[in-house]
Amino acid sequence: MIEQKINEFFGDADSTGFGTGWWSGLLSAFFGFLSLGGVLCLHFPQLLSSPELRPHYPMHTLRVLIQCLIVGAIVFGIFSSIKRKKKNLALTGMLLAIAATALGGSSVQINNTLGNGPAIGLDWFLLDLFLMALIYVPLERLWPQYPTQGTFRNEWTLDVVYFMSTHLPIQILSFLVLLPATQAVKYLGVPVLQHFIARMPWLLQFFLAVVVADVAEYFIHLALHKVPFLWRFHAVHHSSKALDWIAGSRSHFVDDTLVRGFILLPLMFGFSQSIILAYLIFVTLHATWTHCNFGPNAKWLEKFLVMPRYHHWHHTSQKEGIDKNFAIHFPWIDKIFGTYYYPAQWPEKYGLDGEEISPSFLGQTIEPFTPRRKRTL
Ligand SMILES: [Zn+2]
Ligand SMILES: [Zn+2]
DSSP states (O other), rough: HHHHHHHHHOOOOOSSSOOOOOOOHHHHHHHHHHHHHHHHHHHSSHHOTTTTTTGGHHHHHHHHHHHHHHHHHHHHHHHHHHHHOOOOHHHHHHHHHHHHHHHHHHGGOOOOOOOOOOOOOOHHHHHHHHHHHHHHHHHHHOOOSTSSSSTTTTTHHHHHHHHHTTTTHHHHHHHHEEEEEEEEHHHHHHHHHHHHHHOOOOHHHHHHHHHHHHHHHHHHHHHHHSSSHHHHHHHGGGOOOSTTTTGGOOHHHHHHHHHHHHHHHHHHHHHOHHHHHHHHHHHHHHHHTTSOOOOOOOOOTTTTTHHHHHHHTBBBOOOGGGOOOHHHHHHHHHHTTTOOOSSSSOOBBBSSSSSSSSSSHHHHHHHGSSSSOOOOO
């Protein structure tokens, strides 16, 4: 298994605490990987960057970022190789950074005029991975609910593959979801409603959009659980036995497309593009956060806003939590529809309740389309 090979190659039995050279080695490898990817995007922008994102890039800032990543990979690599016996992480990081520099580093010029042809969203994958890891990994390491569950827990590579699968083909995914939705706005947009909403303060418009989106999400999510054919696709998302920020990425593309389509459609009736964009950023950050291995809780807030413990109960395989907590933003939506379950403690078990699904990405992608599912119970 690839995951085992990676863990064996980079891991060791030494302590992974701060100052042991573990985190600096990890940062070196991560920064080296990102910097090399960034330089490749500069070399082949037509192929490796998304046409939708290109016009919005602050290129000078991105070049400075790539330069910082190269320097960071080298500095952390040197520190880690001094501190740690096993140097594979540090050496990998430094080698990647040296390769990025040898290929021209951050100063690679883009001379061609770029067209709108097909492209792989490597830029989007690298940027989002960097941002998400920057936000959520420190939160999970500093205040974990399950301290023994490391960042590289079982099946972490599977979830990285899922993360890639929703970022690299960005054009196909936005074609599947955003294009039908923007087309729909032509026919579905209700001018009276649009004008009425546009006159409200921005924050109120945004709040209203989140409510509308979450009610829509509630019903499609309920259907994904209750309709056996749809559950086959959604079961993939529920197969994680340990939750963290990247576990939220594990989702079949049919599941993803259905949910996003269902959420976007009602938003198209009356909300402006800027509100919808703000909602998309909010849902990405909030949905990722609710999967985090993050213990602290704000008692005053948890009745109004979904916290990690709330969505963790949605993922439990314990009987009392099954088919509960469908909302992703507001727990009171579940209260209204009678599917609210929120005890003071955390669940003990996660994953599917007695169902077996394929362990691989490819298997999980194909299996739901085939009629029969293996069942162990
Ligand atoms: Zn679910
Ligand atoms: Zn989830």
